Amino acid sequence: MVKGYAIGKAAIMSAAALEVAHYRIAPEEVAGECKRLKNALITARDELKVMASTLPDDAPRELGPLLTVHSLLLDDPMLSEQSCDLILERHYNAEWALTTQGQLLVEQFSMMEDEYLRERGADIRQVIERVLRVLSGSTALLPDLDAGDSNDPLIVVARDISPADMLRLRGARFAAFLTDLGGPTSHTAIVARSMNVPAIVGLGHIRMLVRDGDVLIVDGFTGVVLVNPSEQVLQEYRDRQTLYAEERAQLALLRDAPAVTLDGIHIRLEANIELPEEALAAMQAGADGIGLFRSEFLFMGRRDLPTEEEQYEAYSSVVKAMEGRPVTIRTLDLGADKTLDGDITVATNPALGLRAIRYCLANPEIFVTQLRALLRASLHGHVRILIPMISHMHEVHATRLAIERACSELEVAGIPYARNISLGAMVEIPAIAIAIEPFVETLDFLSIGTNDLIQYTLAIDRGDSEVADLYDPMHPAVLRLIAHTINAAERAGKPVAVCGEIAGDSRVTRMLLGLGLTEFSMHPQQLLDVKKEVRQAHSNALRVKVASALNRAERIDLASLSN
Ligand code: PEP
Numbered sequence: 001m002v003k004g005y006a007i008g009k010a011a012i013m014s015a016a017a018l019e020v021a022h023y024r025i026a027p028e029e030v031a032g033e034c035k036r037l038k039n040a041l042i043t044a045r046d047e048l049k050v051m052a053s054t055l056p057d058d059a060p061r062e063l064g065p066l067l068t069v070h071s072l073l074l075d076d077p078m079l080s081e082q083s084c085d086l087i088l089e090r091h092y093n094a095e096w097a098l099t100t101q102g103q104l105l106v107e108q109f110s111m112m113e114d115e116y117l118r119e120r121g122a123d124i125r126q127v128i129e130r131v132l133r134v135l136s137g138s139t140a141l142l143p144d145l146d147a148g149d150s151n152d153p154l155i156v157v158a159r160d161i162s163p164a165d166m167l168r169l170r171g172a173r174f175a176a177f178l179t180d181l182g183g184p185t186s187h188t189a190i191v192a193r194s195m196n197v198p199a200i201v202g203l204g205h206i207r208m209l210v211r212d213g214d215v216l217i218v219d220g221f222t223g224v225v226l227v228n229p230s231e232q233v234l235q236e237y238r239d240r241q242t243l244y245a246e247e248r249a250q251l252a253l254l255r256d257a258p259a260v261t262l263d264g265i266h267i268r269l270e271a272n273i274e275l276p277e278e279a280l281a282a283m284q285a286g287a288d289g290i291g292l293f294r295s296e297f298l299f300m301g302r303r304d305l306p307t308e309e310e311q312y313e314a315y316s317s318v319v320k321a322m323e324g325r326p327v328t329i330r331t332l333d334l335g336a337d338k339t340l341d342g343d344i345t346v347a348t349n350p351a352l353g354l355r356a357i358r359y360c361l362a363n364p365e366i367f368v369t370q371l372r373a374l375l376r377a378s379l380h381g382h383v384r385i386l387i388p389m390i391s392h393m394h395e396v397h398a399t400r401l402a403i404e405r406a407c408s409e410l411e412v413a414g415i416p417y418a419r420n421i422s423l424g425a426m427v428e429i430p431a432i433a434i435a436i437e438p439f440v441e442t443l444d445f446l447s448i449g450t451n452d453l454i455q456y457t458l459a460i461d462r463g464d465s466e467v468a469d470l471y472d473p474m475h476p477a478v479l480r481l482i483a484h485t486i487n488a489a490e491r492a493g494k495p496v497a498v499c500g501e502i503a504g505d506s507r508v509t510r511m512l513l514g515l516g517l518t519e520f521s522m523h524p525q526q527l528l529d530v531k532k533e534v535r536q537a538h539s540n541a542l543r544v545k546v547a548s549a550l551n552r553a554e555r556i557d558l559a560s561l562s563n
């Protein structure tokens with residue numbers, strides 16, 4: 001879901017795959033049918049390549065790589081050769097052969113354990129949709145809705161929206177996107193978020209329930225869509241829209257205001273980013289630094305590994321953009337829900353397997369290359385190295401040895417780098433939160449990754465919707481682990497942050513202040529909401545209330561924490 005309200009007219013996007021004709025062709029037409037299919041694949045691929053190379057300057061930054069991935073899929077023999085085999089052996093028409101082969105590939109993806117790869121089945125579906133449109137000779141994406149009639153913005157209702165379609169839709173006036181397919185990491189959601197347009201994905205059957213031209217209200221906060229609402233309801237949502245816009249404008253005024261509680265405690269508010277370009281959004285939100293740069297996103301969605309030079313450029317660009325503010329770069333956190341493309345070996349339980357620092361220590365060449373890039377980038381500002389998924393002290397020692405190796409390699413090669421870089425660890429595994437003291441002593445800083453800490457404490461897979469209701473950030477056991485970590489760091493005078501999703505949830509800001517937290521790291525868009533809460537809170541009073549509930553291992557009643 002992408003937050004926000006939208007009111008507009010439904011425009012249903014055609015789904016060629018649903019309307020495809022199935023017929024058998026005569027044996028003498030087989031060769032010609034294969035050629036027709038191959039030509040359509042080439043045309044669709046070339047269109048995507050052209051789009052990728054002629055992107056307008058203001059296109060969302062994800063589009064280029066996504067279009068390239070789609071054009072590569074069209075080159076894949078699994079799609080073209082095997083579809084042609086269906087034409088040759090079963091005499092299917094080109095459209096039928098392509099959708100049959102595509103369905104097979106989508107099913108293979110859907111059985112993968114990895115959520116990211118599972119969702120990549122959507123890419124196959126989208127490229128097939130494109131080829132089908134080439135085969136049918138039709139290029140219209142949306143119905144022509146009496147354009148002269150009103151200025152109502154359009155709400156695109158689609159089975160799924162490919163990145164290439166997104167690009168074609170950009171010229172029109174869009175208020176929101178609704179799709180039947182897709183999940184939180186689907187491209188529609190990612191691109192909609194970066195275009196700042198409300199979106200609800202994975203609705204199931206929205207295309208069956210809505211007709212072209214219906215008036216829709218999209219509530220991107222609750223995931224609700226209202227079809228042809230009454231004038232009274234429309235007015236209610238227009239009022240909500242206005243109020244929300246006013247709130248955002250008010251919040252924007254807080255950008256340069258200090259994040260200080262009513263009792264004078266200074267709170268650091270930093271940003272989580274996944275790609276270097278997002279440093280700009282962090283600066284625009286007034287972030288005190290980058291609390292978490294998930295470096296693995298530089299490694300994902302490609303077939304090769306980024307070189308030291310590429311990584312150095314990426315890290316340096318963030319460091320420079322942040323103009324002296326600290327930039328905390330987490331070393332590669334691959335495994336579980338994040339894997340290198342093509343690397344689909346699934347461990348028995350990937351969340352408990354060779355992920356994050358375990359993966360890096362097992363692949364020293366990859367790790368040391370990244371460390372060299374980090375050490376070099378830190379010449380341009382203040383870099384802090386953050387290690388994910390630490391559970392043992394020997395992993396900290398091994399990391400230090402790897403850093404020493406990276407330093408001496410740079411030394412020998414005469415490449416300049418910064419010495420004495422700070423080293424911190426993510427607190428994501430209950431074991432280290434419980435026995436945190438020696439880690440606090442050894443490391444320069446800590447960052448609590450509540451997303452994983454909750455998953456491992458409660459034995460709830462964070463990506464499994466079947467148990468999502470049990471994923472409970474407010475569980476007293478989770479809060480005790482966070483409190484214990486913060487207290488130990490406070491005693492040792494070492495900085496500690498929370499960089500999991502709860503740090504950006506303004507509904508729990510007071511609770512985190514009550515746990516003694518003074519550093520929060522979150523998506524840049526959430527920063528001002530959290531700052532507003534901080535400025536209205538009385539930190540010491542909250543500490544007393546939260547400590548007494550935690551002593552009794554009681555659930556904390558958030559309402560009791562308001563002033
Ligand atoms: C976390 O686990 O809380 C965290 C910030 O890391 P990620 O979400 O990338 O696993």
Ligand code: MG
Binds near residue numbers: 388428449451452
């Ligand atoms: Mg994590």
